Amino acid sequence: MPVVSLQNVSKTFENHVVIDKLSLDVFKGEFLTLLGPSGCGKTTVLRIIAGLETCDQGGIHIDGKDHTHVPACDRDVNTVFQSYALFPHMTVFDNIAFGLKLKKTKPGEIKQRVEETLALVKLSGLGHRRIQQLSGGQQQRVAIARAIVNQPLILLLDEPLSALDYKLRKEMRLELRQLHRKLGITFVFVTHDQEEALTLSDRVVVMNNGAIEQIGPPKEIYEEPLNRFVAEFVGESNLFDAEVIKTWGETMDIRVQGVLKTVKNRRGFQAGQRVKVLLRPEDMTVESGKQACLPGSFPGRVEEMIYKGTTVELIIRLEDGKQVVVLEFFNEDAEDISYDMGEGVCVSWIDGWEVVLPHE
Ligand SMILES: Nc1ncnc2c1ncn2[C@@H]1O[C@H](COP(=O)(O)OP(=O)(O)O)[C@@H](O)[C@H]1O
Numbered sequence: 001m002p003v004v005s006l007q008n009v010s011k012t013f014e015n016h017v018v019i020d021k022l023s024l025d026v027f028k029g030e031f032l033t034l035l036g037p038s039g040c041g042k043t044t045v046l047r048i049i050a051g052l053e054t055c056d057q058g059g060i061h062i063d064g065k066d067h068t069h070v071p072a073c074d075r076d077v078n079t080v081f082q083s084y085a086l087f088p089h090m091t092v093f094d095n096i097a098f099g100l101k102l103k104k105t106k107p108g109e110i111k112q113r114v115e116e117t118l119a120l121v122k123l124s125g126l127g128h129r130r131i132q133q134l135s136g137g138q139q140q141r142v143a144i145a146r147a148i149v150n151q152p153l154i155l156l157l158d159e160p161l162s163a164l165d166y167k168l169r170k171e172m173r174l175e176l177r178q179l180h181r182k183l184g185i186t187f188v189f190v191t192h193d194q195e196e197a198l199t200l201s202d203r204v205v206v207m208n209n210g211a212i213e214q215i216g217p218p219k220e221i222y223e224e225p226l227n228r229f230v231a232e233f234v235g236e237s238n239l240f241d242a243e244v245i246k247t248w249g250e251t252m253d254i255r256v257q258g259v260l261k262t263v264k265n266r267r268g269f270q271a272g273q274r275v276k277v278l279l280r281p282e283d284m285t286v287e288s289g290k291q292a293c294l295p296g297s298f299p300g301r302v303e304e305m306i307y308k309g310t311t312v313e314l315i316i317r318l319e320d321g322k323q324v325v326v327l328e329f330f331n332e333d334a335e336d337i338s339y340d341m342g343e344g345v346c347v348s349w350i351d352g353w354e355v356v357l358p359h360e
């Protein structure tokens with residue numbers, strides 16, 4: 001049974017449809033991430049779950065019960081806001097204890113729960129500090145502590161890491177995962193950062209214009225995007241225009257960049273149809289172009305070589321002007337990956353790693 005279930009939820013602001021008949025089930029204990037560009041409606045979905053926003057149409061169930069008209073304060077849901085929304089003049093302890101005091105929890109129990117929560121977010125011993133005396137990362141932890149201290153059924157997190165610098169953000173990602181595991185609470189996380197979504201989540205919901213484009217585990221979203229929007233939003237991709245020439249069973253011949261290639265046909269494409277072929281940079285290969293390119297590979301020239309530590313990113317201009325990004329990994333026995341600028345190369349991809357999408 002889902003712990004949160006949105007059924008056909010719509011929301012309009014000032015004649016502008018922000019959420020469009022969206023249905024979504026969140027399962028107990030999972031780490032679910034809403035991923036999408038700014039303005040696509042992620043925060044609005046969170047606010048509808050929290051009860052901070054009503055839906056114009058559709059309904060919401062929490063823990064199996066209709067919550068469509070249940071006010072925020074009566075929902076077993078807490079939110080960590082992007083802005084943290086802490087009380088700056090209060091101590092860390094009082095910030096975390098605030099909700100428990102409102103609920104008239106006994107002082108002894110408050111103390112114990114706050115201390116336990118401080119330990120969980122690695123802030124033990126800092127209870128007496130004022131919020132202004134904390135770093136950004138520490139404030140972030142207080143915001144999380146305040147939201148988990150009364151062990152809600154569901155924790156909503158709205159871009160909680162966006163104010164932190166890159167290194168801290170990566171550390172906090174790891175800690176959020178560990179916290180999720182320890183607490184066993186359902187997390188609904190919002191981000192516009194695809195790397196964050198892929199590394200944190202059990203399932204990712206890719207949103208666009210108030211609707212869901214795809215839901216699935218990170219690997220599926222990355223390797224089997226359902227459409228061009230998902231392919232381009234999640235990870236880097238090379239997209240080739242192609243035409244289906246002939247199909248048989250789950251295989252087909254396509255013409256791409258003037259070259260004939262045999263690829264999988266998982267979606268029943270027909271001869272004559274136009275398609276897009278998606279290839280991640282790491283699925284593409286480059287060979288020296290000193291000899292003529294083998295059948296099935298495309299001639300081009302190296303335009304840029306970007307060193308990235310364990311990989312090298314090559315920007316290659318194909319003969320028809322199309323630009324392709326290829327990621328090459330260093331491996332122990334191979335000599336250095338090295339090309340001259342403007343050097344002729346042959347570009348191809350690892351057979352079977354392509355994803356063929358409708359042209360749209
Ligand atoms: N209270 C509001 N009044 C009017 N428009 C709003 C309000 N809240 C959000 N919007 C609009 O709804 C759209 C979605 O917003 P939001 O859910 O915040 O997107 P996201 O979190 O994905 O960036 C945006 O176009 C935003 O301007």
Ligand SMILES: [Mg+2]
Pocket residue numbers: 042043044
């Ligand atoms: Mg938002």
